[in-house]
Amino acid sequence: MFDWLANPNRFKKITNKLEPSLMAIALLFIIFGLYFSLFDSPKDYQQGDAVRIMYVHVPSAWLASFLYLSLAVSSIFYLVWKHPLADLISISIAPIGTLFSMLTLITGSLWGKPMWGTWWVWDARLTSMLILFFFYLGFILLHNAFERKVDGSKSASVLAIIGIINLPIIKFSVDWWHTLHQPSSILRFDGPSIDNQMLLPLFLMMIGFCLFSLYIIIVNVKTKLIEKKCEAILLKLNIKEFL
Amino acid sequence: MNSVYSNWSNIFIAHVKRDILTNSRSLIDLISIVGFMILIIILFPLGLGPIKEKLNIVSNAVIWVGLILAIIPSLEKLLQKDFENGWLDQIATSPIPLEIIMLSKGISYWLIMLIPLIITSPIFAILLAMDLKNIPWLVISISAGSLAISLIGLSGSALILGARRGNILLPILIIPLMIPILIFGVGVNEAIKINASPYGNLFLLFAFTLIYLVISPFISALLVRIAIGR
Numbered sequence: 001m002f003d004w005l006a007n008p009n010r011f012k013k014i015t016n017k018l019e020p021s022l023m024a025i026a027l028l029f030i031i032f033g034l035y036f037s038l039f040d041s042p043k044d045y046q047q048g049d050a051v052r053i054m055y056v057h058v059p060s061a062w063l064a065s066f067l068y069l070s071l072a073v074s075s076i077f078y079l080v081w082k083h084p085l086a087d088l089i090s091i092s093i094a095p096i097g098t099l100f101s102m103l104t105l106i107t108g109s110l111w112g113k114p115m116w117g118t119w120w121v122w123d124a125r126l127t128s129m130l131i132l133f134f135f136y137l138g139f140i141l142l143h144n145a146f147e148r149k150v151d152g153s154k155s156a157s158v159l160a161i162i163g164i165i166n167l168p169i170i171k172f173s174v175d176w177w178h179t180l181h182q183p184s185s186i187l188r189f190d191g192p193s194i195d196n197q198m199l200l201p202l203f204l205m206m207i208g209f210c211l212f213s214l215y216i217i218i219v220n221v222k223t224k225l226i227e228k229k230c231e232a233i234l235l236k237l238n239i240k241e242f243l
Numbered sequence: 244m245n246s247v248y249s250n251w252s253n254i255f256i257a258h259v260k261r262d263i264l265t266n267s268r269s270l271i272d273l274i275s276i277v278g279f280m281i282l283i284i285i286l287f288p289l290g291l292g293p294i295k296e297k298l299n300i301v302s303n304a305v306i307w308v309g310l311i312l313a314i315i316p317s318l319e320k321l322l323q324k325d326f327e328n329g330w331l332d333q334i335a336t337s338p339i340p341l342e343i344i345m346l347s348k349g350i351s352y353w354l355i356m357l358i359p360l361i362i363t364s365p366i367f368a369i370l371l372a373m374d375l376k377n378i379p380w381l382v383i384s385i386s387a388g389s390l391a392i393s394l395i396g397l398s399g400s401a402l403i404l405g406a407r408r409g410n411i412l413l414p415i416l417i418i419p420l421m422i423p424i425l426i427f428g429v430g431v432n433e434a435i436k437i438n439a440s441p442y443g444n445l446f447l448l449f450a451f452t453l454i455y456l457v458i459s460p461f462i463s464a465l466l467v468r469i470a471i472g473r
Contacts, residue, residue, distance in 0.1 A: 127422075131419045131422065134415065134418075134419045135419060137415065138412075138415050138416045138419070141412055141415060141416075142402065142403075142406070142412060142416065145403070145406035145407050145408065145409065145412055146405060146406050146407065147405070147407065148472075151405060151406075151469060151470060151472075152406070154469040155402050155403075155406070155466060155469060155470075158402065158462065158465060158466055158469070159402060159416060162398075162420070162462070163419075166419075
């Protein structure tokens with residue numbers, strides 16, 4: 001199955017069809033999600049309107065960790081099967097993950113100032129998210145640090161796989177250490193502990209963010225494919241100065 | 244295959260000896276690492292002010308952070324010289340497993356660079372006004388954690404092998420990996436300060452060291468193979 005999908009031409013053919021509708025659906029979900037989260041959802045009885053930050057904060061935190069997982073998985077694919085498309089996918093994921101982890105930290109501190117009375121605490125969840133940000137940053141920097149691009153791709157893939165160790169720490173940090181960050185209220189064994197009226201906009205935003213990042217990844221990968229083709233043409237024509 | 248190559252412990256000991264010999268010929272690396280450590284330690288009393296109570300509170304953490312920072316400049320050279328003169332190429336084509344060589348690199352780096360820091364650490368502790376009852380535990384915790392630090396450093400230096408401006412990249416890549424060592428290493432002495440048992444943190448520190456002892460040679464060997472392109 002992966003062989004079938006991993007053909008760059010087939011990838012392009014499928015994504016060309018998928019791309020515009022993906023963008024439209026993602027925007028639709030985000031617009032509806034924003035409407036529900038900003039206007040048509042109840043205030044929290046303790047937090048008031050500040051709870052609305054959560055509708056951006058939680059999806060971006062989930063996506064930051066999920067994107068790291070997919071980054072690591074595609075790095076494994078790259079290292080084991082050495083398919084160039086896997087490397088293009090991981091370097092396309094990395095900047096988006098960086099931005100989402102940054103968004104998580106920023107929205108979290110905006111929420112933390114009125115609620116906890118501080119912009120930042122050295123809580124396990126916050127610190128591990130910051131480390132995730134640095135893993136993304138390290139991946140991008142290492143990827144671009146080599147003369148031969150293949151070396152950078154391989155070394156960065158190894159780094160990405162090492163960084164997986166951080167993901168369970170992020171997920172379970174609120175259970176292992178009794179910290180200031182509240183434990184999860186959605187992904188738990190006894191069902192979600194938040195009200196359906198709040199769950200709806202959260203899931204709309206979640207799906208919207210997912211589709212949006214998928215769209216950006218596809219655009220990035222296609223750009224990188226075109227870049228590679230340009231490089232190959234320039235090499236064939238023996239034009240060195242553009243490389 | 245020659246019987247010399249099949250005996251891995253012989254190879255291991257021979258390479259540790261080789262590294263110690265080549266490094267003992269010029270002590271400039273050792274002097275610079277200890278000097279850097281002392282200067283980091285000196286900066287803190289100057290920055291915080293020479294009040295003993297304040298220094299006592301931070302002393303434990305400062306020594307650990309100083310240890311991590313002090314070895315970073317020397318890590319860049321750990322594999323670079325052998326990579327550039329082709330020695331690693333030769334080893335990778337020979338029947339000797341590269342993992343054994345990487346393990347010996349990590350151990351010899353620990354012996355050469357970190358043992359001096361462990362020996363001098365009581366002096367740093369006294370400079371930072373640490374309580375006397377904490378000093379033996381500081382030495383124990385640093386001895387346990389420093390091997391893990393040098394093994395992480397080994398993987399880090401294999402990661403940047405052949406990279407442009409690798410020395411700038413190295414701290415960003417390896418400091419996140421050293422955070423667990425720092426947390427549990429500092430935890431040993433913090434437990435002593437509140438009269439609790441330090442063994443929980445100490446055993447976790449040993450566990451991390453053992454985990455890195457197992458995985459670091461394999462990761463480093465993989466990265467070296469990537470760097471030399473085979």
